[in-house]
Each structure stands twice: as C-alpha cells, then as structure tokens.
Amino acid sequence: MSQVLTHQQLLKIAGEFGTPLYVYHAERITEQYRRLQQAFTETNTAFFYACKALTNISVLKHIKSIGCNADCSSVNEVQLALMAGFSPQQVLYTSNNIAFSEIEKAVSLGVHVNIDSLSNLRKFGDKYGHSYPVGIRLRPNIMAGGNLKISTGHNKSKFGIPIEDTGKVIQLMKEKNLHIRTLHIHTGSEIKDVEVFARGIEVLFELIPHFPELEVIDLGGGFKVPYAPGEEGTDITLLGKKVKAEFEAIEKRYNRKLQIWFEPGKFLVSEAGYFIVQVNVLKQSGDTTFAGVNSGLNHLIRPMFYGSYHHIENISNATAALHRYNIVGNICETDNFAEDRMVAEIREDDYLVFYNAGAYGFEMASNYNSRFKPAEVLVKDNKSSLIRRRDTLEDILATQVVPAD
Known part of the structure; x- marks a missing residue:
C-alpha cells in the first residue's frame, strides 16, 4: 500500500505551520525509489x-x-x-x-x-x-x-x-x-x-x-x-x-x-507532496461559484503554465455533498487552479489540499505581487519538521539596494 498522509494529519500540520504550505512525505519518496530499484x-x-x-x-x-x-x-x-x-x-x-x-x-x-x-x-x-x-x-x-x-x-x-x-x-x-x-x-x-x-x-x-x-x-x-x-x-x-x-x-x-x-x-517527489491552502472567499457569478484561496500562481504555476491537473479535496468538510467550483487564486492575474471541479461543499476558511504537489510546485514559486513564498514541511517517521520558513517582508527587501539620496 502506498504511503499517504491522511486528511487529519494534513489538518494538524496546517494548524501548526499555517497556510499556504507545502508538505512532503519522506517515506513516499523512499517507496518510489524502491520501486525503481526493484524494476x-x-x-x-x-x-x-x-x-x-x-x-x-x-x-x-x-x-x-x-x-x-x-x-x-x-x-x-x-x-x-x-x-x-x-x-x-x-x-x-x-x-x-x-x-x-x-x-x-x-x-x-x-x-x-x-x-x-x-x-x-x-x-x-x-x-x-x-x-x-x-x-x-x-x-x-x-x-x-x-x-x-x-x-x-x-x-x-x-x-x-x-x-x-x-x-x-x-x-x-x-x-x-x-x-x-x-x-x-x-x-x-x-x-x-x-x-x-x-x-x-x-x-x-x-x-x-x-x-x-x-x-x-x-x-x-x-x-x-x-x-x-x-x-x-x-x-x-x-x-x-x-x-x-x-x-x-x-x-x-x-x-x-x-x-x-x-x-x-517528478517520479520520486510528485506524489510525496501536498499543497495546503485555505479558502478566503466564496463568490457567486451566475452559475459559477468561485472559491478564492490564499494562494495563487506565485505558489503553484503549473495549472496556468501548461494546463496541468491537480486533484483537489476539501479536507475540512470531506464528507459533504459534492458541488461544482472554480478554484482560483488571489494574484492580480487570471490564476485558475481548477474549473468546473466537483469538490465537497466548500465554506469560507475551509482547508483544501492539492495532491501531487512535490514536483515543480515550490520550485517554481515566486514573490509576484510581493507576496510571500510559503513554508515547507517534511514528514518523516511521523514527525513534522519545518524545512523552510515562510517569507517575511524582510526577505523581499533583503537583496534590494536603495541608492543614497
């Protein structure tokens, strides 16, 4: 059986480290490598x-x-x-x-x-x-x-x-x-x-x-x-x-x-990665319900860059009835993560998880709109460790040089 993190584990990690958040599961990486060796x-x-x-x-x-x-x-x-x-x-x-x-x-x-x-x-x-x-x-x-x-x-x-x-x-x-x-x-x-x-x-x-x-x-x-x-x-x-x-x-x-x-x-790390976001707002526009989350293409550009699919689940209301949503970001661009996607009923403040987020997720992240890059957590032996802290404003300013007046 493949090594996976449960909704409850992900919710606990999100509560401890905040969101948006990248989470990687070390044992799943090991599992994928052993598959290669065996083949x-x-x-x-x-x-x-x-x-x-x-x-x-x-x-x-x-x-x-x-x-x-x-x-x-x-x-x-x-x-x-x-x-x-x-x-x-x-x-x-x-x-x-x-x-x-x-x-x-x-x-x-x-x-x-x-x-x-x-x-x-x-x-x-x-x-x-x-x-x-x-x-x-x-x-x-x-x-x-x-x-x-x-x-x-x-x-x-x-x-x-x-x-x-x-x-x-x-x-x-x-x-x-x-x-x-x-x-x-x-x-x-x-x-x-x-x-x-x-x-x-x-x-x-x-x-x-x-x-x-x-x-x-x-x-x-x-x-x-x-x-x-x-x-x-x-x-x-x-x-x-x-x-x-x-x-x-x-x-x-x-x-x-x-x-x-x-x-x-990607084979080694994609399925080991989870990207957790939180829903900021729900917005109705005709037949379309937008679920706006606290992230955007600055954190996960793959869907906008080359139309990649990421499975998304509502981990804080997982057993609710399915509804159709456009899941979108908070960046000043059209950053659709998913369109017409069936997801368990989404409420404001719910946590959503994007699967297969280990490859080219954080690695392609940026500070576009001067927003902070997310933190990263590694789960190994059932212990969650912070392996990169979330950006601060000081990080955005750190390499800037302001000429003297």
Missing part, C-alpha cells in the same frame, strides 16, 4: 534524482540517505547537492545553453558533466582534452511528453546536439582527443509509453561503435505519474524488462557492457 534489478542501472523538481536541501539529504544520486541542471544545484552530502561522483550536471564558465565550475567540483552544444564541446576539448571524461547530450528528434512545453527531444527543441550532427561530435572527439564516456538523451516529461525509451535506445544503438570509451547510456527521465483519479503512470516494471532486453541485444552485438542511467525527478 531494474536485472540491469546495471543507476538513478540520478533530477533535483530541479524540488531542491530543498532537507529533501536532498533524504534522497542521498536512501542511496540515490543527484542530477543537476545548474551549477548552483550542483553545489546544493554537494552541500547535502552527495559525493562528486554521485552528481551529474547536464548543461543547457550556458556560458562555458559554468561548465568549468562544474569540472572544478569534480562532478559528471554532460554537454549539449558543439560550441561548448569544442571549448571543453581545447581546455581539457582527454583529461576529464565527458557526456554528450544528443537531441534524438523524438516527440514525447505531456505537451509541447515539456517535450524536449523533438526536432524543434533547443535541447541537445541534433542527432544529425553526430558526425561533427565524432570529428571533435578525434581532433580534441576527447574522452566521451556518456551518450545522453532526454525526450520529455510525462512519458507513459515505454516504447519512447526503446526508440531512444534504438537511436543510440548504431552510434555505440563510434565511441570506443563509452561506458554509459543515459536515457534521461520523464516517467509519468498519475495526477487525475484513475489515471495511470509509466509501467516501470515493463520498462525495466524492455530496457533489459535492449541492453542484452547491445551486449550481444558489440560485446560491450554499458551502464544505464535514468534521471527521475
């Missing part, structure tokens, strides 16, 4: 948590404690991972249209590095030659993911070196004596079809002989998690079997054993 027991697979989903250092420390590695999208994330206790060899940094100086910083920290442009690969070769192993992020020209905004592998994507430029990568490898250890692809987020990962392996299959020092095939992440009731996520067990068969074929054809890397982010 890939028959393959040489390593997992790197895509910490862009949620970088709170207490969460990173927990993920480190259960044996997972860390995948980073910026050198700042790299430094947070190291501060959380990951060793450099447990940290992967995948660059994306960044200044070469950031790659130099990552190298100085001793972490694994993936490069996503011919320009930076050339600079890397000029400076490091064969002295530092490197990975290449390729764009496989595969359309996948929940929608275009979270699809990263198609032929119009900014990510990676186009697969048709592989010949230029090989040429640079020879010219600069590069030690290319990893071939990396990432096709998108919310990928349910395991065949997408198989197609990615097939794209790389023919390239393997051209990279004599290749040790790792990195298939990125993007596993789908269920958001709406009745929705299904990626069949991880089936994916494990598919990857096993594909890599056995590679070993048989080339007589080479390669390690497989995955970068799950």
Whole structure:
C-alpha cells in the first residue's frame, strides 16, 4: 500500500505551520525509489534524482540517505547537492545553453558533466582534452511528453546536439582527443509509453561503435505519474524488462557492457507532496461559484503554465455533498487552479489540499505581487519538521539596494 498522509494529519500540520504550505512525505519518496530499484534489478542501472523538481536541501539529504544520486541542471544545484552530502561522483550536471564558465565550475567540483552544444564541446576539448571524461547530450528528434512545453527531444527543441550532427561530435572527439564516456538523451516529461525509451535506445544503438570509451547510456527521465483519479503512470516494471532486453541485444552485438542511467525527478517527489491552502472567499457569478484561496500562481504555476491537473479535496468538510467550483487564486492575474471541479461543499476558511504537489510546485514559486513564498514541511517517521520558513517582508527587501539620496 502506498504511503499517504491522511486528511487529519494534513489538518494538524496546517494548524501548526499555517497556510499556504507545502508538505512532503519522506517515506513516499523512499517507496518510489524502491520501486525503481526493484524494476531494474536485472540491469546495471543507476538513478540520478533530477533535483530541479524540488531542491530543498532537507529533501536532498533524504534522497542521498536512501542511496540515490543527484542530477543537476545548474551549477548552483550542483553545489546544493554537494552541500547535502552527495559525493562528486554521485552528481551529474547536464548543461543547457550556458556560458562555458559554468561548465568549468562544474569540472572544478569534480562532478559528471554532460554537454549539449558543439560550441561548448569544442571549448571543453581545447581546455581539457582527454583529461576529464565527458557526456554528450544528443537531441534524438523524438516527440514525447505531456505537451509541447515539456517535450524536449523533438526536432524543434533547443535541447541537445541534433542527432544529425553526430558526425561533427565524432570529428571533435578525434581532433580534441576527447574522452566521451556518456551518450545522453532526454525526450520529455510525462512519458507513459515505454516504447519512447526503446526508440531512444534504438537511436543510440548504431552510434555505440563510434565511441570506443563509452561506458554509459543515459536515457534521461520523464516517467509519468498519475495526477487525475484513475489515471495511470509509466509501467516501470515493463520498462525495466524492455530496457533489459535492449541492453542484452547491445551486449550481444558489440560485446560491450554499458551502464544505464535514468534521471527521475517528478517520479520520486510528485506524489510525496501536498499543497495546503485555505479558502478566503466564496463568490457567486451566475452559475459559477468561485472559491478564492490564499494562494495563487506565485505558489503553484503549473495549472496556468501548461494546463496541468491537480486533484483537489476539501479536507475540512470531506464528507459533504459534492458541488461544482472554480478554484482560483488571489494574484492580480487570471490564476485558475481548477474549473468546473466537483469538490465537497466548500465554506469560507475551509482547508483544501492539492495532491501531487512535490514536483515543480515550490520550485517554481515566486514573490509576484510581493507576496510571500510559503513554508515547507517534511514528514518523516511521523514527525513534522519545518524545512523552510515562510517569507517575511524582510526577505523581499533583503537583496534590494536603495541608492543614497
């Protein structure tokens, strides 16, 4: 049975720490990681948590404690991972249209590095030659993911070196004596079809002989998690079997054993997260009832950014009859969290919970309208601990510089 927090637990936490509030359940994160391990027991697979989903250092420390590695999208994330206790060899940094100086910083920290442009690969070769192993992020020209905004592998994507430029990568490898250890692809987020990962392996299959020092095939992440009731996520067990068969074929054809890397982010933390808000006002407009809450797109931008669905429940009146609501925020923009959503009767001051709030919730939060970012709480061993306090006005002013008159 999946690890979940009950309405009563969430109400107690909201009463103790106030709202809006992000709550994360450590045991659910562990459960998701163990699912991955079990699905890939028959393959040489390593997992790197895509910490862009949620970088709170207490969460990173927990993920480190259960044996997972860390995948980073910026050198700042790299430094947070190291501060959380990951060793450099447990940290992967995948660059994306960044200044070469950031790659130099990552190298100085001793972490694994993936490069996503011919320009930076050339600079890397000029400076490091064969002295530092490197990975290449390729764009496989595969359309996948929940929608275009979270699809990263198609032929119009900014990510990676186009697969048709592989010949230029090989040429640079020879010219600069590069030690290319990893071939990396990432096709998108919310990928349910395991065949997408198989197609990615097939794209790389023919390239393997051209990279004599290749040790790792990195298939990125993007596993789908269920958001709406009745929705299904990626069949991880089936994916494990598919990857096993594909890599056995590679070993048989080339007589080479390669390690497989995955970068799950949302899969590990999404279902472990809860976002609790309180209802400020009810407003009737014709047939529409607006439930206005004490939050907005400044705290949870996903529904407005790419139309994502979050299941919402009224945890303080859960057994009441269902009514139809538009659940909206308090920001000076149209920030609809849900439209025409059936929810147990909502009263002013009721507490609502948004499920699947662990990934890209707080991480994308802002101080828009000069409102405070919410607090974060980690529940572990049935103990609730504050892991980030709520903003104050002093926090908003802290980095501002007022010139002298």
